[in-house]
Amino acid sequence: MRLLQALALCGAPLVLYTGCVSQGELLGPPFEVVVLDRVPGPADVAQSEDSGFALRQRELTTVEDFDQLSAAAFRIRQGGTLTAEIVNGDTVSSGSFEGGEAPDLRYVVQGATAVPRDYATLLMFSAAYQFEQVSSGLRAATDERIRAALDAQGPLDVMFGPALVARVEGVRAALRMRTNAFFFPAGWQFGLALSSPIERAPLAADRRVIAHELGHAVFQLAFYGGETTACDEDAASEHAGDAWFAGRLEAELALGGLNEGFADWISFAVTGGTDPLESIAVPADAALDENVAARVLTEDTFRWSNIVDGDADQQSDRRCAGKYCIGTLFARSLVATYRGAGHELEDERARHEFSGELVEALEGAEAAMRRGNLPLPSQEVASCKNRDQVSSSADAPIVGAFLQAFLQGLPGDTRGRLCIELVDRFEAGFPVEFREECQP
Amino acid sequence: MKHARSRARSCLALAAASTWTLALARTAGAQQDAPGSAASGAAATPGISYALGVSLGFLQQRALGSSTHTAFIPSLLGLAYVPIAPRVFLRPGLRLGYTGLNQADASYGARIEERGLQGSAELGICYDAWLVPALAVGTGLEYRSLDFVGRGIVADSDAIDRQEWLGLAFVQAGVGVPLFRGALVVEPYTRLQYTASDDRSLWQLGLDLSFAL
Numbered sequence: 001m002r003l004l005q006a007l008a009l010c011g012a013p014l015v016l017y018t019g020c021v022s023q024g025e026l027l028g029p030p031f032e033v034v035v036l037d038r039v040p041g042p043a044d045v046a047q048s049e050d051s052g053f054a055l056r057q058r059e060l061t062t063v064e065d066f067d068q069l070s071a072a073a074f075r076i077r078q079g080g081t082l083t084a085e086i087v088n089g090d091t092v093s094s095g096s097f098e099g100g101e102a103p104d105l106r107y108v109v110q111g112a113t114a115v116p117r118d119y120a121t122l123l124m125f126s127a128a129y130q131f132e133q134v135s136s137g138l139r140a141a142t143d144e145r146i147r148a149a150l151d152a153q154g155p156l157d158v159m160f161g162p163a164l165v166a167r168v169e170g171v172r173a174a175l176r177m178r179t180n181a182f183f184f185p186a187g188w189q190f191g192l193a194l195s196s197p198i199e200r201a202p203l204a205a206d207r208r209v210i211a212h213e214l215g216h217a218v219f220q221l222a223f224y225g226g227e228t229t230a231c232d233e234d235a236a237s238e239h240a241g242d243a244w245f246a247g248r249l250e251a252e253l254a255l256g257g258l259n260e261g262f263a264d265w266i267s268f269a270v271t272g273g274t275d276p277l278e279s280i281a282v283p284a285d286a287a288l289d290e291n292v293a294a295r296v297l298t299e300d301t302f303r304w305s306n307i308v309d310g311d312a313d314q315q316s317d318r319r320c321a322g323k324y325c326i327g328t329l330f331a332r333s334l335v336a337t338y339r340g341a342g343h344e345l346e347d348e349r350a351r352h353e354f355s356g357e358l359v360e361a362l363e364g365a366e367a368a369m370r371r372g373n374l375p376l377p378s379q380e381v382a383s384c385k386n387r388d389q390v391s392s393s394a395d396a397p398i399v400g401a402f403l404q405a406f407l408q409g410l411p412g413d414t415r416g417r418l419c420i421e422l423v424d425r426f427e428a429g430f431p432v433e434f435r436e437e438c439q440p
Numbered sequence: 441m442k443h444a445r446s447r448a449r450s451c452l453a454l455a456a457a458s459t460w461t462l463a464l465a466r467t468a469g470a471q472q473d474a475p476g477s478a479a480s481g482a483a484a485t486p487g488i489s490y491a492l493g494v495s496l497g498f499l500q501q502r503a504l505g506s507s508t509h510t511a512f513i514p515s516l517l518g519l520a521y522v523p524i525a526p527r528v529f530l531r532p533g534l535r536l537g538y539t540g541l542n543q544a545d546a547s548y549g550a551r552i553e554e555r556g557l558q559g560s561a562e563l564g565i566c567y568d569a570w571l572v573p574a575l576a577v578g579t580g581l582e583y584r585s586l587d588f589v590g591r592g593i594v595a596d597s598d599a600i601d602r603q604e605w606l607g608l609a610f611v612q613a614g615v616g617v618p619l620f621r622g623a624l625v626v627e628p629y630t631r632l633q634y635t636a637s638d639d640r641s642l643w644q645l646g647l648d649l650s651f652a653l
Contacts, residue, residue: 054595055600079505104502106637106640115599117586117604118552120503160505194507195504195547200547200549200593201549201550
């Protein structure tokens with residue numbers, strides 16, 4: 001390679017004569033960079049510099065090592081291999097991560113600003129900026145204990161383009177994630193897979209997506225106490241008679257859905273955005289009777305009866321499928337409660353304060369569930385099997401147990417308002433026997 | 441003769457002057473006397489001969505993280521064959537290629553499109569036998585344009601658009617297969633390329649198709 005470098009320099013006189021590409025010296029911190037960022041205005045009327053996403057000159061204020069794009073709260077990495085054993089939506093519940101390298105940044109310095117020279121560098125600059133923004137907002141939208149826990153975890157590794165491998169019963173296979181961003185709690189790692197044409201804007205540049213994924217980190221710390229357990233399928237027979245077997249909650253579809261909903265709430269609380277998936281073109285689902293805006297938190301387009309996978313003869317007007325629908329019902333109830341308290345969507349301080357209450361309630365929810373009456377696991381859950389569709393019989397008791405426990409941790413006025421919203425949306429998915437906190 | 445000439449076309453090369461042109465190769469094509477071949481042996485009268493052709497290159501580049509992108513690089517190709525010993529030829533050559541016909545994976549709304557024109561000169565050495573193994577080194581320049589493209593919810597912008605000149609160098613090994621009595625030589629090759637201030641390049645695989653003049 002040295003010979004090749006020397007030979008490349010044979011062309012250097014001409015290159016130098018015509019304008020050599022010199023990376024230049026970047027001064028900082030703070031570091032000035034060109035990033036892709038959200039700009040005010042509705043994204044759907046973009047094509048102008050005033051709305052949607054646009055290139056902007058921004059300042060990286062917390063990055064200490066520019067070549068590594070590392071700060072106290074995060075560290076950008078490239079590559080590596082994520083071996084996933086259990087994947088719940090965009091959360092890798094069990095697995096391992098190996099490898100990963102420092103970012104390979106290609107940029108030029110123009111007037112003290114680093115200007116990216118390729119797509120990968122643009123994404124990494126943009127992600128670093130968005131993580132700076134979201135990290136501070138995330139701390140403001142939680143409480144003292146979670147802030148301390150986040151700080152204690154150290155920098156979050158942000159992995160760009162890791163190779164994804166699934167390991168099921170000892171067999172390894174290359175994996176393509178359905179979503180392009182994911183959170184890996186065990187490694188305290190955030191993954192951004194390769195860009196794809198369904199991204200209306202790169203996910204790395206969308207703070208709503210990043211805040212959503214970090215919302216999983218908050219759920220992990222607040223609800224699970226920072227530790228999750230993988231379900232052991234070899235112990236299925238023992239699980240069947242134990243409502244609190246290790247890894248049970250992590251294996252429940254309903255809890256996964258509520259986790260997604262809470263992450264959507266955090267995305268809203270941190271960014272003010274009410275559509276966490278705005279930058280993804282979600283394809284229509286032909287199996288639904290009606291395709292609706294399934295993740296817009298200010299809409300009210302379906303109820304529990306529109307999402308359960310009931311008997312085909314009984315089911316009509318199905319508008320949403322899968323655990324994310326449970327999450328949307330939960331997140332919409334939270335946003336409706338927030339607005340019902342007289343807060344504006346744009347009021348960042350109110351969002352943060354309200355979110356702090358919710359996080360506090362979430363911290364005590366698991367303990368409150370243990371004090372309650374959690375039904376025995378279904379055969380599927382006892383066997384650690386995944387299910388895609390929402391089941392009224394299997395999921396409603398879990399949803400009910402969680403909501404009851406969550407409500408116990410809220411202040412009285414918030415609890416009352418949220419009860420009304422939850423009962424309205426969840427219908428039979430919030431069984432009456434779990435509505436004690438909703439009694440006047 | 442044509443057969444022998446063509447079979448001598450894969451070669452080992454050393455950096456050549458960047459002022460060589462394809463026009464030179466064409467005009468010199470009148471010199472039809474071929475170098476020695478396996479058939480004619482060392483007794484044949486050596487002389488410089490020429491060939492023109494196209495090259496289809498597939499350059500592996502590092503992309504985001506652990507992924508790679510394969511850039512398709514079609515090129516025009518001019519080669520000269522200079523006998524230096526029985527069955528052994530120096531092979532200076534010129535290439536003019538275009539990059540950018542295919543772009544790396546990106547989001548729908550935002551991408552950076554890279555397009556470039558590559559000119560390179562090479563010097564190789566090849567051995568004339570039934571197959572023609574060749575080894576070459578080369579150097580050149582690439583004129584590259586970077587264009588940010590925004591669509592849909594992403595505003596288009598020229599904030600990071602730029603043009604740049606990049607030096608490049610490579611070593612290349614190939615094996616020529618003479619066809620049609622040597623009128624056409626098909627030479628699959630592999631190349632290790634270094635581009636100044638762009639360390640994404642990995643291996644390039646390709647196919648040279650050259651016609652005797």
